[in-house]
Amino acid sequence: MTRPGLFAAGLVAAIGSTAWVVTADGQDVPDGLSFLGAPVTAGQVARGQELYAANCASCHGADLGGEPDWKRRKASGRMPAPPHDTSGHTWHHADRQLFTITKLGVSAVVPGYESDMPGFEGALSDDGIAAVLAFIKSTWPERARGFQAEVTANDEGGS
């Protein structure tokens, strides 16, 4: 489906009837992908990828694969950073949850929960957080995107 070699940096184009969008780095942005009700753009995904690399990849993995043995609790009692690809559970969460967890920390959604992940309020703007999550969502296959879109739609206030 993708033809990244045909596109110059910064070019955004739709390919075929499924209208995938290709970013400057050759990333695909699935047609119809949204975050908190707003369409995800190629530029947003590109920015999100950069922010993810700088702020998230050290724990969640450059390949979004999470920490090793992420289902086993650390000696501290806290859980390792989970993957953001489909081997994890990020795609089970509504947009609003993902945004809130990223901005305020897991304890904002699960009161009292202790996590090694800080809230990124102050480190990232709201737009930056949205870009990171848009990037993560753009990597999911269609089945996971569809599932997560349904979870988001069912969540009051979601898109």
Place this chain on the structure above:
Amino acid sequence: MMNVYTETGSPLGRRSVLFMLGGVAATGLLPMRWARAGGTSASALTFDGDALVVTGAQLRRFDPFGDATLLPEPRNPVRVLACHPDRPGRLFAALEGSGLDRSEDGGRTWATASGGLPRTQVTALAVAAGAPDTIYAALAEDGLWRSEDAGTNWSFVMDRPWLAEAEREILTLASVNLASGMGGIWIYAGTDQGVTRVPDCFCRWQDVVAGDAMDALVAGTPSAPEAPLPKGEPVSALVSAHSAPERLYAALPSGFWVSANGGVAWENRSSLHAQALAVDPADPDHIAAATNTELKHSRDGGTTWATLAVL
């Protein structure tokens, strides 16, 4: 080989009496004809359709009229039993020591169903409420495992719950068919520190609060339950009514507890101290309980209990 318990009275007369009295009021009329002297503590039972399968000194199957059939033991004594209403005749049995067996004929024959499971004690079992081929097993000093093919293959899905600054053994599991807000339902666990739950996407163990995780967020800090289970007591059994999943029953040393709202608020319904519980899939008020010595049942949601058999 199946052995049928001999009865002292006319089967027709006994069945007629039980049918007319609906079971509960028949306590005094139920002689200890199923009684067996001695034996180990009963710790497992499940409804298989309208029959009850229970382990005590031996593994037995009680039909709706109270007739008991002795079942062959699997490889080892049974510690936990589970069944799904949509798969009548299919039983899962966690065995003492380690291992898990499956029966497809109501417990008459058994085969191993623990491919990939570590050789560790299975402390609790549950069949997913909405997916009869999905089984959850809690392993001692390990965590939660899942099979999505009725026990043929297993994979690790979640560590044990972290409560009061330590990992806790899962003493009992229940798949509760209430929306988690994450596209699935909840798995509840009873521990020696009370009840906790995890969405079936396995993101994290969390306290039971009203609604789902996002509801708590929208409301701000969730209020503490007005009527929680007593703190510091082990939850030895926890079940959800298949036909009314918001209805939970829990067995604690302090007695038999009922929740009508998915475990947010609890009411102490009786002093019965059960080791295992099961809910009739067709009637959420019909509960069976195994104590250390007796098999009991209630047809009024746990307020009154009648003895079905000595175990």
